[in-house]
Amino acid sequence: MTKFVIVSGGVISGIGKGIIASSTGMLLETLGLTVTAIKIDPYLNIDAGTLSPLDHGEVFTLDDGGEVDLDLGNYERYLDVTLTRDNNITTGKIYRSVIERERKGDYLGKTVQVVPHITNEVQDWVERVAKVPTSKNGLTPDVCIIELGGTVGDIESAPFVEAMRQFHNRVGSENFCLIHVSLIPVVGAVGEQKTKPTQSSVRDLRGLGLSPDILACRSAQPFEQGIREKLSMFCQVPEKNVFSVHDCSSLYHVPILLKDQGLLDVLTEKLQLGKLEIPAQLADSGVELWRQWTKFASLKARELEKVRIAVVGKYTYLSDSYLSLIKALEHAALNAERHVEILWIESTDMDASMLDSNPLKYHDAMKKLTSADGILVPGGFGDRGIEGKIAAIKWAREHKVPYLGVCLGLQLAAIEFLRNVCGVSDPQSEEFNPNAENLAAIFMPEIDREHMGGTMRLGSKPTQFIDDEYTYSSSIYKLYGSQPVVYERHRHRYEVNPKFVPMLEEGGFKFVGRDADTGQRMEIFELKNHPYFVGTQYHPEYITKPLKPSPPFLGLILAASKQLDSYFN
Known part of the structure; x- marks a missing residue:
C-alpha cells in the first residue's frame, strides 16, 4: 500500500512547506523509492490560471496544460517527475465534482454536506492520484507527499484538515506521517528564539484532530540550547523528530540539512519503509541521485x-x-x-x-x-x-x-x-x-x-x-x-x-x-x-x-x- 506524508503549516503562510515537501520526497527517492506529490490549495478558483502573479506568484504550467500552483514546479524539479493537473487539488475542483455528482443523482437524494461528501471526495481524489504510475519509472508510487496549503486554523482549510484526519484512520497509522512546518521567531534585543507560536500552532492542529509526527521548524539560525527539548515537551513530539530548518546558503542544501539531522531514519521507522522491497537497480539509482545532488549543491557554496x-x-x-x-x-x-x-x-x-x-x-x-x-x-x-x-x-x-x-x-x-x-x-x-x-x-x-x-x-x-x-x-x-x-x-x-x-x-x-x-x-x-x-x-x-x-x-x-x-x- 502507498505511504502518505502530509505537510501542513502553522503560524504564517509562505513558510516553506513546498521546499520541505519537495526535499522530503527527494530524500525518499535516494532510498530507491518511487515518489509522487499532491498540492492542496484551499482557494475557490478551479485552477491558478486566472490568478495575478503579483497576488499569488507564478502560474506553473504542466505537460497536460494544467495551470497550477508554483509548488508543483518545485515537486517536478526536485523529484524529476512529470505531474498532471490532478496533482493540484483546489476547493473549486472538489466542490465542482461534488455538485456535478449531486446533479446526476449519485447521492440518492441525501443531503449533500461538507462531512462526509466533501471530505470523502478529497480522500478519494488523493487515493486515485496516488495510484497513478509515475513518469519517472512507470511504477506505482511507494510514497505520496501531500502538501496542505494555507495555514492551520484558516477557515477555508478546515474541510481539508478534517479530510486528512479521516484519511489517517482510512489508511492506518503505519501508512500516514504528518510533518508540521512552523516558525521559531527571534524577538528582543538579545535575539532569543521563541517557541510559543509553534506550541499554539500544534495546539490548534490537535484541536482539529491531527497530531504531528514530525516538527520542521523554520528559523534564521540553528536551534539554541534547549529549544529542541522544549518543543518536544510542549508539543508531545520525540526530540529526534524535531528538526531545525534554518536558513541555508541555498535551497538545494535543505535536503542535506534534513538528512544530516536524521529525517530518513524517522520516516523509515514511522512508515515501516524497511518492509518495502526495493529493486537493486532503483536502490543504486537512489545512491547516484544523492551523489549528483550533493555535488550540485556544493557548487552553490563555492566561490x-x-x-x-x-x-x-x-x-x-x-x-x-x-x-x-x-x-x-x-x-x-x-x-x-x-x-x-x-x-x-x-x-x-x-x-x-x-x-x-x-x-x-x-x-x-x-x-x-x-x-x-x-x-x-x-x-x-x-x-x-x-x-x-x-x-x-x-x-x-x-x-x-x-x-x-x-x-x-x-x-x-x-x-x-x-x-x-x-x-x-x-x-x-x-x-x-x-x-x-x-x-x-x-x-x-x-x-x-x-x-x-x-x-x-x-x-x-x-x-x-x-x-x-x-x-x-x-x-x-x-x-x-x-x-x-x-x-x-x-x-x-x-x-x-x-x-x-x-x-x-x-x-x-x-x-x-x-x-x-x-x-x-x-x-x-x-x-x-x-x-x-x-x-x-x-x-x-x-x-x-x-x-x-x-x-x-x-x-x-x-x-x-x-x-x-x-x-x-
Whole structure:
C-alpha cells in the first residue's frame, strides 16, 4: 500500500512547506523509492490560471496544460517527475465534482454536506492520484507527499484538515506521517528564539484532530540550547523528530540539512519503509541521485565567477512571479560553474517617457541594463511596460549583448526588428492595439476570446527544427543536442503574424523552429550575426531541473560568460 506524508503549516503562510515537501520526497527517492506529490490549495478558483502573479506568484504550467500552483514546479524539479493537473487539488475542483455528482443523482437524494461528501471526495481524489504510475519509472508510487496549503486554523482549510484526519484512520497509522512546518521567531534585543507560536500552532492542529509526527521548524539560525527539548515537551513530539530548518546558503542544501539531522531514519521507522522491497537497480539509482545532488549543491557554496543577467519584466516587485525563470537561470549558471546575479528591472522604468516623469528611475534602470552580461525578457500580459521591454531588446541587439526572449519576449523582439530594421510603420500586437494597421503579433484563431480560464494554448507541444543549413549551424539547435523535434510547454494566446515572417527572415531574423503540427506557428528564432540572440514562443523554464538545465537558458548563461564557443567545441 502507498505511504502518505502530509505537510501542513502553522503560524504564517509562505513558510516553506513546498521546499520541505519537495526535499522530503527527494530524500525518499535516494532510498530507491518511487515518489509522487499532491498540492492542496484551499482557494475557490478551479485552477491558478486566472490568478495575478503579483497576488499569488507564478502560474506553473504542466505537460497536460494544467495551470497550477508554483509548488508543483518545485515537486517536478526536485523529484524529476512529470505531474498532471490532478496533482493540484483546489476547493473549486472538489466542490465542482461534488455538485456535478449531486446533479446526476449519485447521492440518492441525501443531503449533500461538507462531512462526509466533501471530505470523502478529497480522500478519494488523493487515493486515485496516488495510484497513478509515475513518469519517472512507470511504477506505482511507494510514497505520496501531500502538501496542505494555507495555514492551520484558516477557515477555508478546515474541510481539508478534517479530510486528512479521516484519511489517517482510512489508511492506518503505519501508512500516514504528518510533518508540521512552523516558525521559531527571534524577538528582543538579545535575539532569543521563541517557541510559543509553534506550541499554539500544534495546539490548534490537535484541536482539529491531527497530531504531528514530525516538527520542521523554520528559523534564521540553528536551534539554541534547549529549544529542541522544549518543543518536544510542549508539543508531545520525540526530540529526534524535531528538526531545525534554518536558513541555508541555498535551497538545494535543505535536503542535506534534513538528512544530516536524521529525517530518513524517522520516516523509515514511522512508515515501516524497511518492509518495502526495493529493486537493486532503483536502490543504486537512489545512491547516484544523492551523489549528483550533493555535488550540485556544493557548487552553490563555492566561490564561482558571477554572471549578471538583467531580467526586464513587469512583475519584478514579487520574485515568486518568476520562480521557474529564477530556477532556470540558477540551474544553467551552476552547471556552467558560475553564480548568476539577477538584475531586476521594472520594464516601466525603461520607458523613454520616464526621462521626464522620473529620470532617476530611468537612469537606474539603464545603469543595470548596460552593466549586464546578458538580457532576458520573460512572458507577461497587458500593455504596461511594453516600450521599456522593446528598448531593452533594441539595446541587446545593437550592442551584441546575449539575449533570450520568452513568449512575449519573442513577439516583442519581432516587433522591435520590424520597427527598427525592416522599417515597418508602427508594428503592434493585437493584444495591445487590435486596430493597428500592421499587426506583427495576432490572436491565435483557435483561442476562445470570451473566457479567460484554461483557454490559452497550454501544455507540452512539439516544435520541429527547420531542415536547412542555417538551422543546423545555429546555437539553439546545438544546445538541444541536434534533436529534430523538441517538446516544451506553452502558455499563450498570441503568435507572430505569418504575414511578416518572410520580411523578418530576409533581414536575418531566422525562425529555426516551428510547430510540428502545421509548420505555420513560429516557435524559435535566432538572429544572424549575433553572439546569442534567441527567442522561444514556449516557456523553457517550466521543465528545467537542477541536474538538467534548460537549453535556451544554458545558452544565455554560456554566451553571457563567454563560454558558448568552448562548450560547443
